[in-house]
Amino acid sequence: MNTASHSIKLLAVFAICAIALPSGTSALTIEPRSSWGAASARSPSRINGAVEYVIIHHSDNPNGCSTSQQCQRLIKNIQTDHKGRRKFSDIGYNFIVAGDGKVYEGRGFGLQGSHAPSYNRKSIGIVFLGNFESSAPSAQMLQNAKDLIELAKQGGHLRSDYTLLGHRQTKATSCPGTALYNEIKTWPRWKEIHLIAYLTSVCAMMNIKVKRQMMNTASHSFKFLAVFAVCAIALSSGTSALTIEPRSSWGAVKARSPSRINGAVEYVIIHHTENPDGCSTSEQCQRLIKNIQTDHKDRRQFSDIGYNFIVAGDGKVYEGRGFGLQGAHAPKYNYRSIGIAFLGNFESSAPSAQMLQKAKDLIELAQQGGYLRSDYTLLGHRQTKATDCPGTALYNEIKTWTHWKQI
Structure with missing residues (x-):
């Protein structure tokens, strides 16, 4: 409209549109x-x-x-x-x-x-x-x-x-x-x-709640059995849900006045615990997580173990603070992130393929449960403060994941 050089092109566009929109089509x-x-x-x-x-x-x-x-x-x-x-x-x-x-x-x-x-x-x-x-x-x-x-x-x-x-x-x-x-x-x-496809993706989340409640109360047993039944049907096609081991599995001490987070957070922060030998059995891993909580509460004066979740060498994911609670793992990000720690030292070698997949499944579960934004950003702990965490090998691995971002 401002230059004569485009007039022929514009007329051609109008002509094509007139052909594309036959009479009666708006x-x-x-x-x-x-x-x-x-x-x-x-x-x-x-x-x-x-x-x-x-x-x-x-x-x-x-x-x-x-x-x-x-x-x-x-x-x-x-x-x-x-x-x-x-x-x-x-x-x-x-x-x-x-x-x-x-x-x-x-x-x-x-x-x-x-x-x-x-x-x-x-x-x-x-x-x-x-x-x-x-x-x-x-x-x-x-x-x-x-x-x-x-x-x-x-x-x-x-x-x-x-x-x-x-x-x-x-x-x-x-x-x-x-x-x-x-x-x-x-x-x-x-x-x-039907809701089978949906239940397949969220049964793991339901399983977390069921597990925790069944250990603490018997009054809701029928409701929880129904949930298990529905989940079993939804997962009968061979889909495996992520099971998160509750705090009671590793003998967690009660947290002091945990702070809640409302809504979906925008970051996932990846850590390693830096324990040189890591763990390979559930007994070892649970003892290690318990020791980390003791250190965080006593020496570091945290209200609880700092991480939201822990990915362990026994092939399991353990609940730390869990979903919806503010962690103590990356000071400027605690109120807007989920902190995931890999048990072990991953400076020279990366975690097992199973551990890496468990972390990815956990992140997906967080999105599906509404705890993590769909456009979240993935960071290594070293991107939030001066530290070697989560170890160079693990850091290089997460840099290949979809939502990692250079900041």
Whole structure:
């Protein structure tokens, strides 16, 4: 428009668009983030290539919206809640279908959302503004969602053989509301799946809770047996869940006034305990962890063992402070990180393949459980203070992991 040199190119583009949009077909316009006053996202994680799922949500706001002013204000409020209370890096959804007849950009295409924990990295999350338990969205809203899905396919962001799911198919929730869910069940790519896939990914988390409670209380035995039964079914296909050994397994002394962390943290910090011989049997490993707690509480005056979890040479992961509690392992990062320690000295040689995989599984579990952001950063302890920890060999290993970052 500003230079004559581009006029022929622009005319050609218009001509191609006219051919691409036959009579009766209207192009979908996506309102940009600026239209609803989006705050900038914190370190968004990119998704490369086409994803395989579309997950449908409703925002559960009882009155929804009908004017652009109302809808934009509602979207802005959702982002504020997601970033503030829920500690997401941004609004959780990729796109928002609103009652003013428009589609709004959330995280957009090519960026990982925070809307369905086990599916975030392989899906596009679309939310309908409002509560659709009793009544379905308008015909226009439904058509806009269908057009958005088609646009995602055409743009290479969504596989042509994608699967359409309601949020309730990925976790225990009523979302996207029964009326909307019944509607999307009639769409071509919707697929009947049960919570088995979801349970497979989170049974390990449930197992942690079950183990701990069963050792301490008998009153909930039926509930826990039911959980075990469901997990057993979910894992019957041969999938192995990560089992985290509870504090009682290594004889932990009670912590002094632990500080809670609300929401998902943004860092994983990797340590080694620097014990020269490490351990290979459960008896050795448990004794070593107990000694570390004693040292941390007595000599270093910590309220508890400093680490959240310990990866041991007996092939097990042990609970230190656990999820949701602030560690004492990297001073400037304690309140926003999960500290994972490998038992042993890994200056010259790296941990076993099994230990490394256990740590990766633990990190994945933290994400699925909502304790770790999907766009987390992985660091070695030496990146947070002047120390050789976690040992050069282990540090060189974690530098090859996906979320490690040079700081």
